[in-house]
Amino acid sequence: MSSRWKRIGLLTAIAAALSVAVAVSLANAMTDRAGSAGAAAATNLTIMGFGTNGDDVAKTRYALAEKAVGGGVSAPNGGFDDQQFLAAIAAGDVPDLVYFSRDKVGTYAARGALVPLTSCVKSHKIVMKQYRSAAVNEVTYKKRVFAIPEFYDVRTVIANLDVLAKAKVKLAQLNTKNWATLKTAARKLYVASGGKVSRIGFDPKLPEFFPLWAKANGQDILSKDGLHPHINSPKAVAALQYAISLINAQGGWNRFKAFRDTWDFFGKGNQVAENQIGAWPMEQWYYNVLAGSSPTVKIAALPFRARNGKVINYETGSAWAIPKGAQHQAAACQFMKTMTSVNTWMAAAKNRAAIRKQKNQPYTGLSTANAVADKAIFKQTYTKINKYFDQAVKTVLDVQQHSFYIPASPASAEINDAWMNAVNSVLTGQASVRSALNKAQAQATAAIKNAQK
Amino acid sequence: MATVSRAAAPGPGSRARRWAAGFKERDTWAAYAFLTPWFIGFFVFTAGPMVASFILSLTDYDIISSTQYVGLENYRQLIHDPKVSLAIRNTLVYTAMTVPATMAVALGLAMLLARVGRAAGVFRTIFYLPVMTPLVAVGVLYLLLFNGSFGLINRALEVIHIQGPFWTTDPHWVKPGLALMALWAVGANVVIYLAALMGVPQQLYDAAAMDGAGRWRRFRDVTLPMISPALFFTFIILTIASLQTFEQVYTAFFNANTPTGTDAALFYVIYLFQQAFTFLHMGYASALAWLLFLIIGIVTVIQIVLSRRFVYYEGER
Numbered sequence: 001m002s003s004r005w006k007r008i009g010l011l012t013a014i015a016a017a018l019s020v021a022v023a024v025s026l027a028n029a030m031t032d033r034a035g036s037a038g039a040a041a042a043t044n045l046t047i048m049g050f051g052t053n054g055d056d057v058a059k060t061r062y063a064l065a066e067k068a069v070g071g072g073v074s075a076p077n078g079g080f081d082d083q084q085f086l087a088a089i090a091a092g093d094v095p096d097l098v099y100f101s102r103d104k105v106g107t108y109a110a111r112g113a114l115v116p117l118t119s120c121v122k123s124h125k126i127v128m129k130q131y132r133s134a135a136v137n138e139v140t141y142k143k144r145v146f147a148i149p150e151f152y153d154v155r156t157v158i159a160n161l162d163v164l165a166k167a168k169v170k171l172a173q174l175n176t177k178n179w180a181t182l183k184t185a186a187r188k189l190y191v192a193s194g195g196k197v198s199r200i201g202f203d204p205k206l207p208e209f210f211p212l213w214a215k216a217n218g219q220d221i222l223s224k225d226g227l228h229p230h231i232n233s234p235k236a237v238a239a240l241q242y243a244i245s246l247i248n249a250q251g252g253w254n255r256f257k258a259f260r261d262t263w264d265f266f267g268k269g270n271q272v273a274e275n276q277i278g279a280w281p282m283e284q285w286y287y288n289v290l291a292g293s294s295p296t297v298k299i300a301a302l303p304f305r306a307r308n309g310k311v312i313n314y315e316t317g318s319a320w321a322i323p324k325g326a327q328h329q330a331a332a333c334q335f336m337k338t339m340t341s342v343n344t345w346m347a348a349a350k351n352r353a354a355i356r357k358q359k360n361q362p363y364t365g366l367s368t369a370n371a372v373a374d375k376a377i378f379k380q381t382y383t384k385i386n387k388y389f390d391q392a393v394k395t396v397l398d399v400q401q402h403s404f405y406i407p408a409s410p411a412s413a414e415i416n417d418a419w420m421n422a423v424n425s426v427l428t429g430q431a432s433v434r435s436a437l438n439k440a441q442a443q444a445t446a447a448i449k450n451a452q453k
Numbered sequence: 454m455a456t457v458s459r460a461a462a463p464g465p466g467s468r469a470r471r472w473a474a475g476f477k478e479r480d481t482w483a484a485y486a487f488l489t490p491w492f493i494g495f496f497v498f499t500a501g502p503m504v505a506s507f508i509l510s511l512t513d514y515d516i517i518s519s520t521q522y523v524g525l526e527n528y529r530q531l532i533h534d535p536k537v538s539l540a541i542r543n544t545l546v547y548t549a550m551t552v553p554a555t556m557a558v559a560l561g562l563a564m565l566l567a568r569v570g571r572a573a574g575v576f577r578t579i580f581y582l583p584v585m586t587p588l589v590a591v592g593v594l595y596l597l598l599f600n601g602s603f604g605l606i607n608r609a610l611e612v613i614h615i616q617g618p619f620w621t622t623d624p625h626w627v628k629p630g631l632a633l634m635a636l637w638a639v640g641a642n643v644v645i646y647l648a649a650l651m652g653v654p655q656q657l658y659d660a661a662a663m664d665g666a667g668r669w670r671r672f673r674d675v676t677l678p679m680i681s682p683a684l685f686f687t688f689i690i691l692t693i694a695s696l697q698t699f700e701q702v703y704t705a706f707f708n709a710n711t712p713t714g715t716d717a718a719l720f721y722v723i724y725l726f727q728q729a730f731t732f733l734h735m736g737y738a739s740a741l742a743w744l745l746f747l748i749i750g751i752v753t754v755i756q757i758v759l760s761r762r763f764v765y766y767e768g769e770r
Contacts, residue, residue, distance in 0.1 A: 082731065082733075086517075086730065087519060107733070108517070111515055111517040111733065112517060112518060113517040153710075196602045253622060254601055254603070254623055255602060258600050258601035258603065258619060258621070261600055262600060263601075303520075324517075382455055411732075413731050413732055417727070417731065417732075424715050425715065425716060428624050428715045428717070430624055430715065447732070453513075
């Protein structure tokens with residue numbers, strides 16, 4: 001065969017392969033469309049931000065909620081994406097339901113992108129009292145509720161008892177009420193050699209937990225109406241100065257963060273199992289991570305206390321909302337009611353407990369924004385694990401009633417960005433605490449003013 | 454002589470007449486028919502959105518609420534916005550670091566590849582593979598490789614008794630670290646330079662050698678001029694890409710899970726993205742986009758003007 005015919009043969013084979021690939025792709029695309037059309041026969045409820053590839057708790061509740069609306073729910077995988085949401089609005093292809101972080105509610109509600117849930121709550125007889133008040137307040141803007149709260153993140157101090165014992169530090173020394181004692185304990189727990197940190201004593205969790213430290217010093221960084229920031233108040237300045245001094249006492253930000261970035265946070269070799277940390281404030285879901293990845297760790301949970309000794313909990317979480325222009329608002333309302341109902345949470349909790357039992361892993365319960373559901377979950381599904389996890393679970397439940405939140409604001413995103421940037425610029429040595437927080441205050445004030453135009 | 458030149462120069466009228474006359478030919482219609490898909494794509498997906506973004510830059514627009522015409526207010530605002538000047542400065546410094554470094558390393562590797570003969574194909578593939586890594590993954594990789602205490606880069610420096618800096622947290626070292634990380638994708642330029650090097654006629658080197666030119670002289674007076682069109686092309690492309698850097702820096706410093714974005718890492722497109730999709734200031738973001746377009750346009754024109762002195766096109770002489 002001549003080389004010319006060989007080339008022609010090769011090209012023909014490539015063309016044939018490409019044709020088959022294109023035909024298969026087209027056939028798949030048409031099958032997908034047919035599947036969507038089939039689903040459309042029922043409700044055709046579209047959801048953004050909540051995929052069907054979540055964990056067992058998400059899947060169980062999704063199945064029940066889908067059944068409640070008569071099927072036909074489309075929930076593409078992937079978390080909430082502002083860009084995707086805005087593009088959908090611009091294209092007139094508004095989803096019926098969005099699932100996102102509660103701190104987004106203010107920004108979108110102020111711009112009229114969300115439907116107030118007054119009639120949804122009334123027509124579907126949603127009992128708002130069952131939800132935790134802090135979570136409901138977080139999704140309330142100008143006295144109207146714009147979302148139904150779902151999960152409820154609780155922050156307590158996780159202490160590594162093995163590390164404490166080695167460093168001869170008592171649990172009482174980690175009381176966040178006594179700042180001087182806490183710093184001394186942090187220094188004792190901290191280990192470094194050759195300029196490298198090998199154990200962090202106490203991690204104040206900056207920049208994310210700045211609102212918690214400010215509150216501990218008696219300052220809310222935003223007023224209840226979401227219109228007046230207090231980012232640079234003397235109490236907030238003092239709180240940040242102290243939190244940063246904790247890091248400076250443990251090698252400084254560069255070394256501190258370089259070490260923190262190496263942790264196997266979700267794995268068996270996590271920072272608690274490897275004794276790489278003494279204590280740090282953290283969301284309650286991490287107890288569940290520890291229970292799954294390293295159930296033999298010896299931990300204790302401490303409530304985060306303000307300087308006046310009162311327990312405080314900085315709560316955040318997720319929520320469901322209906323965007324303006326949604327085509328199936330009644331179904332959307334039913335869906336989110338079901339997703340956050342006591343029965344649905346109970347079903348998910350029972351399933352989670354069964355799965356954990358099957359895997360011989362401890363089950364630490366769920367932390368939802370539905371107080372009635374939480375009560376039932378822990379009464380009916382929780383079984384004792386060991387003294388460490390049992391104490392942690394009890395502490396999480398106890399602190400829930402002491403929650404505070406960052407109120408919904410028309411400029412939530414800009415306010416968050418302002419204080420987060422301020423803390424980062426102090427951490428990296430680019431600004432002093434006072435000047436950084438002054439700048440953040442000015443930015444937040446201007447953003448609120450601009451959003452109110 | 455001057456009279457002849459003037460008479461020979463085609464004016465705009467004659468050019469238009471020639472263009473119109475072309476339509477008498479069947480081939481011209483065929484050519485335009487084949488070009489039509491590109492024209493449609495250009496007008497629908499490039500020119501149209503550009504015009505729309507210019508109109509939006511004159512408005513206060515958040516997609517959700519009604520649009521309000523604000524004239525040049527957004528442009529006035531960006532002149533006084535300290536973050537715009539910071540972002541421009543950061544981006545230009547990063548570009549000044551990245552472009553020469555990428556070109557130099559790519560050229561060095563291409564020259565090595567040009568010498569290895571048959572094995573060049575394998576190495577070419579190996580060098581090109583990182584180009585296919587998603588930029589988001591590059592951002593994560595950057596945090597691991599450049600970790601100040603435990604990263605591979607600093608561990609390697611320790612071997613030669615150099616205490617590496619805190620690349621990811623020290624504001625002075627953030628941009629140099631990112632510029633070094635940009636070398637990850639040097640393979641694309643290696644391939645271009647290798648093709649250019651292969652096209653340099655051997656007789657030019659032989660002639661230069663006969664004239665007594667050493668290795669450096671042959672590189673400076675033969676290689677560089679002969680591959681200057683390729684160098685110029687990559688210079689322009691790399692400059693534009695660096696001025697538009699986004700994904701890897703956003704992943705490393707600004708995503709929700711690692712909210713440690715320092716001012717040192719605030720690049721222009723990141724600020725533009727934040728204004729558009731975090732703060733919902735679409736009008737202002739559009740004005741920012743037009744300013745970037747203007748900056749890129751000016752930089753490119755300067756590069757083209759300078760290139761007339763340094764780029765040698767064989768066909769023109």
